[in-house]
Amino acid sequence: MINKADVVVIGSGGLGAATAYYLAKRGGLTVALLDKHDIGSQTSPRAAGMVSCVRKGDLMIKLIKDACRKIESFTEETGQPLDWVHSGSLKIARRPQDADVIAADLQRGKRMGLDVEQVSPDAACRLNPFLKSSGVVAALRIGDDRYFDPAQIAIGFARGAEAKGAILLPKTDVTEVSIEGDKVTGIQTTKGPIQAPVVVDAAGAWTRQVAEASDIHVPLVPTRQQLIVTEALEGARADLPMVRIMDAAVYIRPCQGGFLWGVYEEDPRFFNMKVLGPAFDVRDMPLDVDVLRRAAEEVKAQLPFLLTAKTREFRGGIPTMTADGHHILGPAPAVKGFFFASGCNVAGLSISPTIGESLAAWIVDGQLPIDLSPMSPARFSNKNWSDEQLQRDAAWQYRHFYGAV
Incomplete structure (x- = not known):
């Protein structure tokens, strides 16, 4: 167990593991990838592993096209x-x-x-x-x-991150993200505290639970998917x-x-x-x-x-759905150093290489190579969904993923 890191990534599914990999690839950072279960063991390996390129908006098509290139070169x-x-x-x-x-x-x-x-x-x-x-x-x-084998993406990124110096901490449950004033200072886990100025909440079905333990609200809902x-x-x-x-x-x-x-x-x-x-x-x-x-x-x-x-x-998994069908990616508006990588809307694993690289750039460089504002957590700042409304909207997004009228 470590007690200090530059970045802590909570959750080792596709989004979290990809983020950890691209952070570790940058070099010079101590990156810790935590999971309350085994690394890459929860929803990601239970996904369908399908890549759908024709999406409802230009942004998602751009991201998916880039993800396709990264899937082709994944092993290399x-x-x-x-x-x-x-x-x-x-x-x-x-x-x-x-x-x-x-x-x-x-x-x-x-x-x-x-x-x-x-x-x-x-x-x-x-x-x-x-x-x-x-x-x-x-x-x-x-x-x-x-399409691809969904069991290989998250664990592949995690092992790749470890090879580049990241520290993998399976079976390490995060109980709270520590915040002083408006800045992240680290996390509390069942195995002890870790100091860190940057924390990424990529906890999948547990994203909301991790955030709310630190009084941060994120409107997404864990949803059953079966196949x-x-x-x-x-x-x-x-x-x-x-x-x-x-x-x-x-x-x-x-x-x-x-x-x-x-x-x-x-x-x-x-x-x-x-x-x-x-x-x-x-x-x-x-x-x-x-x-x-x-x-x-x-x-x-x-x-x-x-x-x-x-x-x-x-089999089945628990992807996270949002009211508007977009991912939740980027910094929490009111807390410096708290980032989200969640709200996959049944399209997280296929796009995880691009999301991971983009979020790593956001964390390290403070800016993005592409405008991802439609996915920013800040878009929820002036909205207050009840759980009932969130579930109604999320259910609609789930059923209409293919754009049916």
């Missing part, structure tokens, strides 16, 4: 393995109003330099024969999209494009000779981490397979195999 950069496949994807509309969204996505994607093309329903089915054309109104092929990995299926190949059905918010991607699939449900379950208690581990999160059974029934005309494929793995 960090010295750690990362299995990824450049498969492309198909975004599917079943309603006329969602076809209009696809048309807008096509124009935005072209303007931002993405490999996008509107294809016929039959052409989409030829690209991925597990998709059927019944009920399909429009389809968008996105050539830039890819299934099927047994191997004849004809399934790693290079088949991923499929996203907009209005049902169902997604599939190849995985281990079968498919990984899940849904952003309309009425997600939210969690209060304080109520779950200090010993709670994401692997113990209560799952509900009926949610996925209903989703499979909803898309049976387009993805009939979901009703019959045998389950190899059923």
Whole structure:
């Protein structure tokens, strides 16, 4: 155990581990990466590992494009393995109003330099024969999209950070961020205090809990996300494009000779981490397979195999959702040295390389190479959401991640 550091990063998921890596890469800083559980063990390895490049705004497309480049060079950069496949994807509309969204996505994607093309329903089915054309109104092929093994990102960045001098402290629970006046002075942990002028709250599902222990409010809500990995299926190949059905918010991607699939449900379950208690581990999160059974029934005309494929793995994580669908990244407005890297909105792991590098630059240089003000915690300064309103807005963002009307 150490008693002093230049920067403490709380939480070793994708965002926290990437931030620690890029801080350590700068050199000359003592960086400590803490986690109340094992390093990289909570929500990140339970994610889908899908990279979606056509997003609702230009900023996210820029960030995702940069993240794609970093995913391609991950092993060369960090010295750690990362299995990824450049498969492309198909975004599917079943309603006329969602076809209009696809048309807008096509124009935005072209303007931002993405490999996008509107294809016929039959052409989409030829690209991925597990998709059927019944009920399909429009389809968008996105050539830039890819997927990766989610279990490798966080632990890879953490090990890469350690190789560059960062100190990893697993099973170290932070009880408070110490603040004197308006400045961070360190943290209190179950293993003793650590002095530090900069603390990054990247605690994932526990982000709000860490912040509120120091009287800092951050409006995000931990949300259950579930997915299934099927047994191997004849004809399934790693290079088949991923499929996203907009209005049902169902997604599939190849995985281990079968498919990984899940849904952003309309009425997600939210969690209060304080109520779950200090010993709670994401692997113990209560799952509900009926949610996925209903989703499979909803898309049976387009993805009939979901009703019959045998389950190899059923797992879930707890991503954090915000009311406006944007990450929470950067300094807390009223406390010098307190930074956030959270509010992933089910898109944290795929963008974590770019977020980590940007936040490291913000901490060390005091400025960013790109304007991330839409993600700043300061945007909440004049708003006071009740938990009920926050959950309503977060649920809407969750269900409408694919831009369905």
